[in-house]
């Protein structure tokens with residue numbers, strides 16, 4: 267493992283840092299993914315996306331011919347480090363940049379790429395992901411939404427659920443069953459569907475945070491042109507797995523930012539005539555979180571080293587997903603203990619410390635333990651593929 271960046275990478279850092287210094291005034295505060303935090307939050311993210319696109323600082327790992335910078339793995343890390351340093355992040359404007367774009371670059375027809383990629387970069391098209399159904403989550407291949415051929419179209423009927431950002435989306439990438447008689451992984455196709463097509467109904471779901479980041483989406487005789495299929499008919503599972511690969515490689519945040527925020531909170535929470543920070547057991551707990559976050563950072567470096575050496579993915583992805591999301595959940599729960607009675611105050615309630623963001627986070631932190639492969643599934647993967655335990 268080489269911890270030094272090359273001169274070219276350092277030049278890349280300098281270029282992005284100086285762009286950020288000039289443009290950071292346009293950035294909304296970094297926010298927890300998938301949480302609608304009040305009026306204007308979505309518009310703020312879209313505006314930041316568009317500003318980044320003006321400087322060609324969005325979708326940087328996409329190949330140059332498709333409007334990206336062809337950034338290397340290390341440059342991607344630098345990009346995120348610099349965003350964090352500036353107190354912002356990549357805006358969450360749906361699944362276009364992170365998931366659909368890279369999938370189309372790999373699988374799409376030239377026509378699909380030309381039509382959608384520039385509009386995704388410009389945030390002129392917002393995309394949502396139509397995978398999960400009421401009875402198909404972890405066992406995704408059991409999905410039942412049906413598409414039947416009729417002339418030049420597919421006719422889609424069925425229901426998706428937990429569809430993040432569908433309330434803002436212009437398009438959805440959708441998994442449908444096109445051959446009900448084939449083995450379950452072999453009868454699925456991957457369609458690009460205009461959310462304004464007649465027959466689509468979006469119904470928001472309110473989460474326990476009070477926010478409504480995701481939705482149920484119903485399809486009733488929705489016509490989708492056949493040219494909107496990605497890959498071959500009945501081979502959508504392979505395309506879907508490509509998308510999931512991008513989803514799972516996107517979780518690189520180790521939680522050190524939250525550790526710092528927690529230490530700052532402890533220094534302000536009154537306790538026994540002083541502050542909670544003066545309590546050795548509080549400091550011990552926070553340093554324990556810091557050690558976990560640091561360990562995750564080096565696990566991430568191990569993963570990176572494998573990638574740079576062109577080796578197949580190891581267990582690090584599952585470990586990062588499992589330990590990273592659980593660390594954030596534990597930190598949010600600890601913040602509740604620190605805050606004591608203040609923890610009962612809602613997000614944005616008057617007199618709440620830090621605008622009640624900790625109680626919001628505590629409720630929201632369950633989500634990441636569920637999406638992108640639940641943590642129980644990650645336990646299975648680590649148990650079976652890393653530790654060689656028998657299948658349960």
Ligand SMILES: Cc1cc2nc3c(=O)[nH]c(=O)nc-3n(C[C@H](O)[C@H](O)[C@H](O)COP(=O)(O)OP(=O)(O)OC[C@H]3O[C@@H](n4cnc5c(N)ncnc54)[C@H](O)[C@@H]3O)c2cc1C
Pocket residue numbers: 300394395396397398399400401402403404405427428429430431480632633634636637638639640641642643646
């Ligand atoms: C915040 C959030 C955003 C989301 N956004 C989207 C989105 O935009 N688009 C989309 O398509 N989906 C989305 N999802 C859905 C997500 O992908 C599913 O929730 C996830 O795949 C789990 O499926 P499920 O909810 O049906 O639970 P199930 O699969 O029914 O699981 C229920 C419980 O059983 C456990 N379990 C299941 N199978 C096994 C097994 N084999 N071994 C051990 N334990 C098991 C699970 O870990 C879980 O605890 C989102 C979810 C969340 C929380």
